Structure formats: structure tokens, C-alpha cells
Amino acid sequence: MNTPESLPANGLQQRLAPLAPILLAYRGRCALALFVLLAAAGSTLAVPQAFRLLIDTGLTSIEVDTRFLELVALSLLLAVFTAVRFYLMSWLGERVVADIRERVFATVLTQPPEFFETLRVGEVLSRLTADTTLVQTLVGTSVSMALRSTVMLAGGVLMMALTSAWLTGLMVALLALVVLPMWAMGRRVRRMSRSSQDRVADTSAMAGEVLNAMPTVQAFVREGWEAVRYGQAVESAFEAARQRIVLRSNLTALGISLAFGVIVLVLWLGAREVASGDMSNGALAQFVLYAALVAGSMGALSEVWGDLQRAAGATERLSELMRPAPERHAPPRLVTETTPTSVAVGEAIAVEFDAVRFSYPSRPDTVVLDDFSLRLPVGETWALVGASGAGKTTVFQLILGFRTAQQGRVRVAGLDPATCCLAQLRAGIGVVAQEPAIFAASVADNIRYGRLDASDDEIRAAATAAHADRFIDALPQGYATVLGERGLQLSGGQRQRIAIARAVLRDPPLLLLDEATSALDTESEQAVQAALERLLPGRTALVIAHRLSTVQKADRILVLDSGCVVEQGLHAELLRAGGLYARLAAAQFGLAPP
Numbered sequence: 001m002n003t004p005e006s007l008p009a010n011g012l013q014q015r016l017a018p019l020a021p022i023l024l025a026y027r028g029r030c031a032l033a034l035f036v037l038l039a040a041a042g043s044t045l046a047v048p049q050a051f052r053l054l055i056d057t058g059l060t061s062i063e064v065d066t067r068f069l070e071l072v073a074l075s076l077l078l079a080v081f082t083a084v085r086f087y088l089m090s091w092l093g094e095r096v097v098a099d100i101r102e103r104v105f106a107t108v109l110t111q112p113p114e115f116f117e118t119l120r121v122g123e124v125l126s127r128l129t130a131d132t133t134l135v136q137t138l139v140g141t142s143v144s145m146a147l148r149s150t151v152m153l154a155g156g157v158l159m160m161a162l163t164s165a166w167l168t169g170l171m172v173a174l175l176a177l178v179v180l181p182m183w184a185m186g187r188r189v190r191r192m193s194r195s196s197q198d199r200v201a202d203t204s205a206m207a208g209e210v211l212n213a214m215p216t217v218q219a220f221v222r223e224g225w226e227a228v229r230y231g232q233a234v235e236s237a238f239e240a241a242r243q244r245i246v247l248r249s250n251l252t253a254l255g256i257s258l259a260f261g262v263i264v265l266v267l268w269l270g271a272r273e274v275a276s277g278d279m280s281n282g283a284l285a286q287f288v289l290y291a292a293l294v295a296g297s298m299g300a301l302s303e304v305w306g307d308l309q310r311a312a313g314a315t316e317r318l319s320e321l322m323r324p325a326p327e328r329h330a331p332p333r334l335v336t337e338t339t340p341t342s343v344a345v346g347e348a349i350a351v352e353f354d355a356v357r358f359s360y361p362s363r364p365d366t367v368v369l370d371d372f373s374l375r376l377p378v379g380e381t382w383a384l385v386g387a388s389g390a391g392k393t394t395v396f397q398l399i400l401g402f403r404t405a406q407q408g409r410v411r412v413a414g415l416d417p418a419t420c421c422l423a424q425l426r427a428g429i430g431v432v433a434q435e436p437a438i439f440a441a442s443v444a445d446n447i448r449y450g451r452l453d454a455s456d457d458e459i460r461a462a463a464t465a466a467h468a469d470r471f472i473d474a475l476p477q478g479y480a481t482v483l484g485e486r487g488l489q490l491s492g493g494q495r496q497r498i499a500i501a502r503a504v505l506r507d508p509p510l511l512l513l514d515e516a517t518s519a520l521d522t523e524s525e526q527a528v529q530a531a532l533e534r535l536l537p538g539r540t541a542l543v544i545a546h547r548l549s550t551v552q553k554a555d556r557i558l559v560l561d562s563g564c565v566v567e568q569g570l571h572a573e574l575l576r577a578g579g580l581y582a583r584l585a586a587a588q589f590g591l592a593p594p
Helices: 012-016 019-024 027-057 064-109 113-118 121-163 165-211 214-219 223-276 281-322 392-399 422-426 443-448 456-465 469-473 492-506 522-535 571-577 580-589
Strands: 349-358 369-377 381-386 407-412 429-432 510-514 540-544 556-561 564-569
Touching: 012 281, 019 027, 019 064, 019 121, 027 064, 027 121, 027 281, 064 121, 064 281, 121 165, 121 281, 165 214, 165 223, 165 281, 214 223, 223 281, 349 392, 349 540, 369 392, 369 407, 369 540, 369 564, 381 392, 381 580, 392 407, 392 510, 392 540, 429 492, 443 456, 443 492, 456 469, 456 492, 556 571, 556 580, 564 571, 564 580, 571 580
Parallel strands: 381 540, 381 556, 429 510, 510 540
Antiparallel strands: 349 369, 349 407, 556 564
């Protein structure tokens, strides 16, 4: 996220511009709300005129009943218009916030991997809650108050001018001096508001990070230390908020005191005119009421100005998250089909790497893949083995389009992941990650994530194929058991088997298995391996494995070292060759080193 100092000094209008397209989608309600607001303001401005007529007519006049009835009618109109205005503006505030949250979340989901390398989840959650609340206040309350106060200010000044032009001119000239200090302090409020919200986002990010790592925190007995660290972050946020509140309070006090000081001075002059007979009592009462409306409007605008500055900073931060992802990563349409598109139709080679060279942008001098090539035929299972850091996982990232090679060519069923529609490409690929994602949903829903239209029978069949049916049936509610966040109530092997069942249910043309049995004990590994042996024959699959026992029956094994293929062949052939694979096998199986 950008800091306040790094942002260009754009105007307030530009910072709030991202709200315009959302509001335009509800232009009908906005127009109706504006009409009702003007009607309510008009009713309010008519009240002082009615009081003037009442006073100048005389309380003993026969017209007094009519004048009081006019006041009652005005009050009823004002009540109705105000209630309708409140409903419409509150509805708009809630609707705009809901749309912003949807857009921010949808945009974040389409961002490239580089975005998530530096993303702090707590910060995004803060944007979706604290910042959107400020926008809700702006649209639902502050905008309405600002428009109403502006109309009241303009209408009040106009009616005052009709009552006494020279007194009004004097008051307007003096009130103009109030705007300058308010404007200068308002700019500081905006800067401090952004700083305050950034501190709040920091505390959310820290809390999310710690809570997601509670087993580690407790294992190292760092509860007290983390509590102190979080407390310091909260105090920092409080201090930033306190400074903002002090400045905003001063802004409000300055605006109200200056405005009322000007009005009292002008009213003193008006009282002298009444004493000299140049103005009637009713006219002075009318002038006083309009002056009070103008003063109230000035005070409201000074308060709204602070809300506007805070909301501008919040909108600016939200717009950062709503910026579209690079075109390569943003699918041209929402992919809703649940049946994977075959990526292997008409292609003899499912996956092809041709002299690929790749380095991560954060480490440009470190070559992860160097002159890497492979041609995985359709229907075969190949394995990638090698020490950690050899480049195995990077191969998967290039296949899925998470990364783009700097040199060479990558093709998946003839498609280039760097230029094709990634949503269509990924729809035909099933992935079992080394650290599987388990959602806070039922077991059935976690498996159904592989294919959303799957029936209960298909889910059970997939779980059985992954040898997960027994432990699932033993859960309190079976397939309906709701798993906790990240599935922490399950063992690592159970989480892995649910992920395998999810991939089995997806039934994709291409399977990518990244250490699919790494978290399993020997018995579970054998069970899952038996399931994979039934699943993989005739299917195109690329398997990463440290446990060589899981790839012995692969059609071809590629041995990677420092991003290069140093050996390839069948398990028995590589053992006889006495190279790196043979040394890895000897270490794992307790064999004599070659």
C-alpha cells in the first residue's frame, strides 16, 4: 500500500471519483433523494417567513389561526420529507458500501501472485470494514447533511438579502473569512485521517497474522510478547486517531465560533435598525431565524468537511484495491461452468517446456530454471524429483500461469499460459498442493469445491477413491461435519486426503500433484498411493515427490538439480545409473550408496 507521502497531491474530487460510477448505477434513487432533500430544505426555509407574517399580523389578529395552521402544515411536510430523505440516503449508503465490498473482493481475487506475496490479509479486511464504514457515513449521512446545509446556507443568505441587503452583504463578507482557516485545517485532517486508518489496518494485519499462527505462538510461549506488540500497535493507532480528533475538534470550534461571532455582530446592527424604525419586528425575527439557519449550516459544513476528508482518504485506499489486475490475470468473463474444459483435446503433448529460463522478480540474479525442457505426452504420468529449491514447484507455477518465463516457451495442450485465458486453462487442471486449503465449511462442501454441481453420491465416491471415507464417516456428523478454519481439527494426512478427493471429483484432463502424500503416515501413504494407482493410469499427470516410493511406477522420472534436468528415465534405470537419483533413493530406502 502507498503511504500518504508517496501519493500525488490530487484534489478531493479526484479522490472521491471512484464513487461516481457506483452512484450513477442508482441515479434514479439519487435524483429522488435530491428532490426530497430540496423539498425538506424548502419547507425549513419557509418557516421563518411564516413567523414574520405571524408577528407582523399580530397575535390578536383574526388571521392568527390561519398563520398557526400554516406552521403546523409546514412542520408536517418537513417531517415527511425528512423521513423520506433519511431512508433514501441511508439506503444509498448501505448499497454503495455493499457494492464496494463486492468489487474490492472480486478484484483482489484476480490479482497476480506478486500481489499476494506482499499482501497482508488483515489490511485488506480493515479496508473492507473500517474504510467502507467511512464511505457509508459519507454517502448515507455526510453527503445528505452537506447538500442540505448548502441549500440552507444559500437559501438563508438569499432570504436574508431580501430582508436587509446591506446587513446580509456585511455578514457574507465576514463569513468568507471563516472559510480560509477551515480549508487549511481540512487538508491536515485528510492527511491525518489517512495516517490514522493506516495504523488501524496495521493492527488488523498483525492480529490476523498472529491468530493464524497460534500453535507456533503458544509453542514458543510468546503470548505475552505478542500481546505487548499488539498493544503497542493499538496505542500507535490511538495516538494517530487522537491527533486527528484534536485537529477536527479545533476545526469545528473555530468554524462555529467565527460563524456565530459574525452573526451576533450583524444581529446587533439589525437590532439598532429596529430601534430606529428602519426594520419591523417581524423582519428582524425573520432575519434572526435565517441567521440561525445559516449559522447551523456553517457549523454542519465544518463538521461534514472533516468527514469528507476522512472518506476521501478511505476511498483512495479502497480504489487501490479496486484497480484492475493486469489483463493477463483478469479473465474476460466470469467462469461459472463446473465441468472442466479439456486442455488436451487434439494435442499429443499435454505439457511442453522448451529451453525455459526463469528467475523470480524478487531474486533476478538467482536462476531457478535454466534451459529446462520436457514434453509430457497425453496419458502418461511423469514425476519431478530433486532436492528442495531445485525448481520443481516453479514448474507447476509456470503451467498454471502464476509465473511467466523470461526465456523459452511453455505450452499446455498448445496454449501459452502467458497469453491465453487463464480461467479456461485452469478449468482443465486439477491440483493437489503440498499444504492443502481447507475451508471453514462442511466436509462435503470442501470436496465439492472441486466441482460445484457434484451430487452427494459423487462426493462419497471421490472420498472413497482417496481413502478418506473411513475417517469422514467417523466424524460427529460425517460429511456434514463443519471443519474449523484451515481444518485444524483434522490431521495433516486427513486434510491431504480431502484435497485428493477434491481433485478426484474434479476429474481433470491434467493432474498436478505437489507432494500429495508428504503429510501422510506410512499406512495412509500406502492407501492413497493405491488410490492414485487406480486413478492415474491413462491420465496425464505431473507429480512432485520427495518420497521416491510414490513415483516408482511413473512412466518417466525427471531429476532436477539447480533448475536443470540432470537425469531422466524409469525408476530401475535411474537406480542402475548411480547418479543423483540413486543417491536420493539410497538415503531414503537405507540402501548402500552407489
